[in-house]
Amino acid sequence: MKRIVLGAVLSCLFPTLCAAAAGEDPPAGAAFQPAEPISLRPGSGITFDGGDDFRLNLLNRLQVQYQHSFGADAREGFIGWLEDDEDNNQDFEVRRARTRFSGHAFHTGIRYQLEMDWTEVDEEGALLDAWTQWNFLDTGSEWIGLRFGQGKTHHGLEATGTSAGLAMVERSIATNLFSNRRAQGAWLNGQYGEGVLRWFAGVQDSFVAGGLERFTTGWNTTEDNEVVYVASMQLDVLGDFLATSGGEDYEAANQGDVGNSPCLLGTFGGGVAYDDRGVGSLQPPAPVAIDQSTSWNANTAWRYAGWWATAEYYRNRTDFADGTEPVSDGYHLAVNYSFPKSGDSRLQWGLGARYADIQLGNDFGALVPGGLQGDSVDQIGGVLTAYVRGHTCKVQAEVNRTSFGDQDVDQVLIQVSLIL
Numbered sequence: 001m002k003r004i005v006l007g008a009v010l011s012c013l014f015p016t017l018c019a020a021a022a023g024e025d026p027p028a029g030a031a032f033q034p035a036e037p038i039s040l041r042p043g044s045g046i047t048f049d050g051g052d053d054f055r056l057n058l059l060n061r062l063q064v065q066y067q068h069s070f071g072a073d074a075r076e077g078f079i080g081w082l083e084d085d086e087d088n089n090q091d092f093e094v095r096r097a098r099t100r101f102s103g104h105a106f107h108t109g110i111r112y113q114l115e116m117d118w119t120e121v122d123e124e125g126a127l128l129d130a131w132t133q134w135n136f137l138d139t140g141s142e143w144i145g146l147r148f149g150q151g152k153t154h155h156g157l158e159a160t161g162t163s164a165g166l167a168m169v170e171r172s173i174a175t176n177l178f179s180n181r182r183a184q185g186a187w188l189n190g191q192y193g194e195g196v197l198r199w200f201a202g203v204q205d206s207f208v209a210g211g212l213e214r215f216t217t218g219w220n221t222t223e224d225n226e227v228v229y230v231a232s233m234q235l236d237v238l239g240d241f242l243a244t245s246g247g248e249d250y251e252a253a254n255q256g257d258v259g260n261s262p263c264l265l266g267t268f269g270g271g272v273a274y275d276d277r278g279v280g281s282l283q284p285p286a287p288v289a290i291d292q293s294t295s296w297n298a299n300t301a302w303r304y305a306g307w308w309a310t311a312e313y314y315r316n317r318t319d320f321a322d323g324t325e326p327v328s329d330g331y332h333l334a335v336n337y338s339f340p341k342s343g344d345s346r347l348q349w350g351l352g353a354r355y356a357d358i359q360l361g362n363d364f365g366a367l368v369p370g371g372l373q374g375d376s377v378d379q380i381g382g383v384l385t386a387y388v389r390g391h392t393c394k395v396q397a398e399v400n401r402t403s404f405g406d407q408d409v410d411q412v413l414i415q416v417s418l419i420l
Helices: 003-021 075-084 175-179
Strands: 040-042 045-049 053-068 091-103 107-117 125-136 143-152 182-192 197-204 228-237 263-275 288-303 307-320 329-340 348-359 376-387 393-406 405-418
Touching: 107 143, 175 307, 175 329, 175 348, 182 228, 197 376
Parallel strands: none
Antiparallel strands: 040 045, 045 053, 053 091, 053 405, 091 107, 107 125, 125 143, 143 182, 182 197, 197 228, 228 263, 263 288, 288 307, 307 329, 329 348, 348 376, 376 393, 393 405
16 A cells, blocks of 8 residues: 555656656646746755646755663663664664655645655555645635545644654653554645644544554554544644744644744644554453554643743553453653854754653553553653754754663663754
8 A cells, every 4th residue: 555655646746857857848737937946955955846836845854863771671672662762772773864755736735745764664665654635725824635645643742743853852752652653544634723723633544552552463454444533633822833843734843942932832732533443452462352442632832932841641541352441641741941042153052851651551561571550651851952953953962761660761862863
């Protein structure tokens, strides 16, 4: 399915790009007549601009990381797993190496995005996003569209935002356990009131809880024509929360307040996902079948004059065939301050801290090395960031401690990020 979507997108783009490169008219009578058809800008990539008829932006991102953990324990690997990193010893790693194609074709209401991560090449390929969207109601500042393909599920504020714009080095352990995955499906989404209200709802082939899914087998499948239902929304108060974040939607939203917002901005949001497919089961030694699962999310974030703060809560209830209904939940709280630039310097410094907590239901917790039935996992950390050119070129150094009851695992993470 991924290769089919990829092929369909490329088959639509290739003839237009070739025509543009040759100086010929593109197909279907769409004429290229831009004043400056090609622009190159560090941090924004290469843009081919054909006006309302066509636009293509090519963007590359590289994030290289050094990791060192202390506290040898069977659960140390579980920390790395929570942070979406299987190798959690002292190591150097190319954390992300991504290429993204995005823009519109034929008119501004037909959008597309194709993104690949070259560090995740496996039997399914490197594909992250491959979708097209038709905004069938569009007034410019307000629209409703239908998206079809593969992309983010929009379950959770931090998971929806770009990993290039994180205030900490990695997303929180709560986000990685209860969200932070992609799926294939069809989604209606829209924007109202010049960005004040944004919403997302649809059907997809897999559940939103990417972390909980790793305790199971066969959960990421579609059978008997059943699908997963998802819905979420963000309501901005006091104006468009993304006005100084560098993005037009929450998928491109940056954390922190590098732009030093001159006025207070805030957002409230939430989401729900319901899976009634009756597929999958817990991993051995307790292979109990899954009947259904429901996840909820609530979030808020605020920024003003260099300050940025957020709080997010996740909750999941999974019903098993043996009658048990374990409830797992988690949350994180974070604050960050971006110091003003000094004189003519473009360098900007930032300081941040985050606290996260998760508690697994007994059926899931029993599968953690050493067991986590009824126990919570807490993580507290701090970060120092040197914004060389905002989020497009930055260096981050983070220290954190994760606690399993009376056992602790400490980490040092250093990451260099470059967008070009």
